[in-house]
Amino acid sequence: xxxxxxxxxxxxxxxxxxxxxxxxxxxxxxxxxxxxxxxxxxxxxxxxxxxxxxxxxxxxxxxxxxxxxxxxxxxxxxxxxxxxxxxxxxxxxxxxxxxxxxxxxxxxxxxxxxxxxxxxxxx
Numbered sequence: 001x002x003x004x005x006x007x008x009x010x011x012x013x014x015x016x017x018x019x020x021x022x023x024x025x026x027x028x029x030x031x032x033x034x035x036x037x038x039x040x041x042x043x044x045x046x047x048x049x050x051x052x053x054x055x056x057x058x059x060x061x062x063x064x065x066x067x068x069x070x071x072x073x074x075x076x077x078x079x080x081x082x083x084x085x086x087x088x089x090x091x092x093x094x095x096x097x098x099x100x101x102x103x104x105x106x107x108x109x110x111x112x113x114x115x116x117x118x119x120x121x122x123x
Contacts, residue, residue: 001026001112002024002025002026002029002032002098002111002112003024003025003026003112004022004023004024004096004097004098004112004113004114005022005023005114005115006020006021006022006094006095006096006114006115006116006117007020007021007022007023007117008020008021008117009093009094009117009118009119010118010119010120011120011121011122012086012119012120012121012122013121013122014086014087014088014121014122014123015085015086016086016121017082017083017084017085017086018083018086018119019080019081019082019083020036020080020081020083020094020096020117020119021078021079021080022034022036022078022079022080022081022096022114023076023077023078024077024078024079024098025077029074029077029098030053030054030074031053031100032053032098032099032100032112033050033051033052033053033098033099033100033101033102033103033104034050034051034070034072034079034096034097034098034099035047035048035049035050035051035096035097035098035099035104035105035110036048036049036050036068036070036079036081036094036095036096036097037094037095037096037097037107038090038092038093038094038095038119039092039093039095039116040091040092040093043092045095045107046061046063046092047061047105047106047107048060048061048064048068048081048094049061049064049068049070049081050070050099050103050104050105051070051071051072051079052102052103054074055071055072055074057103058070059103059105063089064083064090067083067084067085067086068081068082068083068084069081069082069084070082079096081094081096083119086119086121087121088121088122088123089121090119090121091119091120091121092118092119093116093117093118093119094116094117094118094119095113095114095115095116096113096114097110097111097112097113097114098110098111098112099111
């Protein structure tokens, strides 16, 4: 089992920045690829990006590419989502997830999920 807890969400004005954190406990964190997803009210859960087990590879959705950056610190069992140039359409609940698979980009490829943290971007 892997337990994931997100933090760092909040209210920010458009153009601002936030950094989300996801702390993991349980089985060896460094064996898992980590992903970020988001879900806005009335919409399906959306893939944001993912990072490989050693941090050597990342992949982002087109909607956030160039604005969001995922990193991880395996010594701290933590993955981060740095969000810059935020837009009102980035408003959603953000979830981190862990997957034992290579380059997972779909929610069904992730085995463990956090409870989410709310990000609200005002215009």
